[in-house]
Amino acid sequence: MRPLNIKEAAGRLGISPRAIRFYEEKGLILPAKQASNGYRSYTENDIWRLQTIAALREIGMSLQDITHALSEIDQGNQQRLEEYLELQQAVMYAQWVELKRMLDTTQRMIDLNRQDGPLDVSHLHELADSSRRLREARQNWHDRWNYDTQAAIHDERVQAKNGSIPASSASSPSSPSFPEEAGSMPYNESRNAGEHQDTKKAPSSSFYLYHNYDEALEQTANWISPVPGEHGLDIGTGTGNLAGKLLERQAIMTGIDQSREMLRTCRTKYPGMHVKLGNFLALPFADQTFDFLVSSFAFHHLSPDQQQLALQEMQRVLTPRGRICLTDLMFTDALHREAYIRQAEADGNSEQLLAIRERHFPLLDELTGWLESHGYVTKTVRHNELLHTMLAVPLR
Numbered sequence: 001m002r003p004l005n006i007k008e009a010a011g012r013l014g015i016s017p018r019a020i021r022f023y024e025e026k027g028l029i030l031p032a033k034q035a036s037n038g039y040r041s042y043t044e045n046d047i048w049r050l051q052t053i054a055a056l057r058e059i060g061m062s063l064q065d066i067t068h069a070l071s072e073i074d075q076g077n078q079q080r081l082e083e084y085l086e087l088q089q090a091v092m093y094a095q096w097v098e099l100k101r102m103l104d105t106t107q108r109m110i111d112l113n114r115q116d117g118p119l120d121v122s123h124l125h126e127l128a129d130s131s132r133r134l135r136e137a138r139q140n141w142h143d144r145w146n147y148d149t150q151a152a153i154h155d156e157r158v159q160a161k162n163g164s165i166p167a168s169s170a171s172s173p174s175s176p177s178f179p180e181e182a183g184s185m186p187y188n189e190s191r192n193a194g195e196h197q198d199t200k201k202a203p204s205s206s207f208y209l210y211h212n213y214d215e216a217l218e219q220t221a222n223w224i225s226p227v228p229g230e231h232g233l234d235i236g237t238g239t240g241n242l243a244g245k246l247l248e249r250q251a252i253m254t255g256i257d258q259s260r261e262m263l264r265t266c267r268t269k270y271p272g273m274h275v276k277l278g279n280f281l282a283l284p285f286a287d288q289t290f291d292f293l294v295s296s297f298a299f300h301h302l303s304p305d306q307q308q309l310a311l312q313e314m315q316r317v318l319t320p321r322g323r324i325c326l327t328d329l330m331f332t333d334a335l336h337r338e339a340y341i342r343q344a345e346a347d348g349n350s351e352q353l354l355a356i357r358e359r360h361f362p363l364l365d366e367l368t369g370w371l372e373s374h375g376y377v378t379k380t381v382r383h384n385e386l387l388h389t390m391l392a393v394p395l396r
Contacts, residue, residue, distance in 0.1 A: 003032075003041040013050055020050065026063055028053055028070065061088045079267075083260055086277045086284070094282035097313070147238075151261035154239050158210040158297075207351035209297060209329065212383040216327045217242045219381060220294055223391045224325050226251035230291040233317065235280055235310075236298025240266035242327075243273055246294070254290070256283065280310035285317045293318055296327040300359045307362060311370060323393045324371070329386040333365045340385075364388055 010017045023029050024040075029049050031040045042050075052073065056066045065084055072080040150157070220242060226232060228250035234243040237255030239262055247253050247270060256278035257263050263275045278284045280295075280302060293314050302310055314324055331337040337356075344352040368378040368390065376392040383389065 003043050004047070006040050006042070009042040009047060009050065012047065013054060015050070015054055023050065023053055026067075028063070028066060056088075059085075059088055060092060079264075083263075083277060090276075090278045090282065090284045093278075093284040097282045147257075147259040148261040151239065151259060151265050154262065154265070155241070158213045158241070160208070160210065207349075207355045209355075212387055213297075216383050216387055216389055217245055217296060219383070219389045220296060220325050220327045221245040221249060223389065224251075224292050224294060224323065225249070226292060231289065233283070233285070233290045233293045235283070235293065235295040235314075236301075237266060237275065238262045238298075240270045240273060240275075242294055242296045244270055247273060251292075254285075280313060281306060283313045283317050287316050288319045288322075289317050290322060291319055292323045292325070294325045294327075297329070299326055299328045300330075300361045303360050304362075307360070307367075308370070311374075315374065320396060321394060323391065324376070325389065325391045326367075327387070327389045328362065329359075330362045330364045330367070330388045330390075331386070333363055337361070337363065361386065364390065368392075 004012065006017045006020055010020055013020075020029075024031065029046060031042050031046050033039065034041050049070070052070065053066060056069060061069070061084070065088065069081055069084040072084065147154075224232070224246065226246055226249050230251050232243075232246055232251045232253050234240070234246070234253060234255040237243050237257050238259075240255055243253045243255045243266075253270075254274045254276065255263070255266060256276050257266070258277065258279045260277065263277065266273065266275050276284055280299070299307065299310070318324070331340065341353070341356060343349075344356075364380060368380065371378055371392040375396055376394050378390060378392045380388050380390045
């Protein structure tokens with residue numbers, strides 16, 4: 001096939017010559033120029049490249065991401081290209097979720113306006129303020145901990161045995177009660193997890209997230225108890241440790257995480273598992289996709305407003321009988337949190353106080369209360385001073 005001029009190329013692709021010149025200015029395409037007159041000449045490969053650019057623009061991908069995606073295509077890196085496409089898909093789902101929220105808010109305003117009696121626009125203002133607050137909560141989330149840099153050592157960190165809280169303090173699954181004292185606090189910040197420490201003499205200036213890790217993941221998988229062939233979603237899957245336990249029970253598992261590096265490790269460990277980029281606040285899946293949903297050691301990364309949004313998203317992607325099982329560090333209630341903070345202050349434990357400031361450990365009574373008010377029955381088990389597993393099953 002002979003090379004095409006810019007007008008012919010534009011006609012074949014259904015785009016304007018101006019758009020082609022724009023892509024050339026941005027360095028996305030570098031057509032040859034005829035020696036005799038300097039006119040651009042577009043080969044079949046140039047046409048294919050322009051088609052690819054137009055396709056990526058059609059799904060809203062930025063020029064910067066298109067540049068990176070084309071580089072991966074040039075190198076034959078199919079996996080990296082898929083990551084860029086999934087990232088763009090996650091962006092579109094976030095936009096769709098936000099549009100759906102705006103539609104719901106508008107309908108509620110219409111319903112209020114139809115009520116009998118004098119018009120009270122303050123109700124509209126309250127709805128708008130609530131809608132704005134939730135929109136900002138969704139948009140303001142970011143990865144403060146840079147989990148891409150932690151993927152290589154994550155499995156080693158969570159398996160650190162030093163400083164573990166004795167399991168004897170855990171309650172039975174039917175009883176979420178706590179000892180009166182706020183002692184037996186977790187030791188050893190993850191950055192020190194490789195150093196041997198005596199649990200009875202652990203320094204009060206340390207904090208470790210992953211005590212009773214295997215026990216809690218096993219509890220989560222046992223409570224979900226998937227029927228073979230059920231579809232499950234693991235949010236914040238990391239390197240796939242929890243999802244792997246459910247794969248062993250013959251569930252069909254999908255995992256999402258905002259960290260590319262975590263997902264690459266997960267793919268290596270569990271080739272049969274489907275993984276995608278995404279986060280709690282805009283799950284990149286259609287409504288009623290999954291039979292159950294799990295998450296471990298991730299929910300506390302969300303602010304209270306974001307946690308509410310996440311619960312709504314969980315409901316959206318679950319089937320009507322879909323169940324939820326969350327494992328995370330949580331306070332039983334506000335009094336427990338206050339007692340914990342007072343004890344940390346009395347001990348001079350700066351690491352514990354920093355952990356509470358940087359993370360949003362949920363209040364278990366508020367979490368179960370929200371779920372129960374939305375048609376679920378819940379049960380919980382305590383693994384240590386902070387770590388809990390909670391199961392929610394719909395009544396309907």
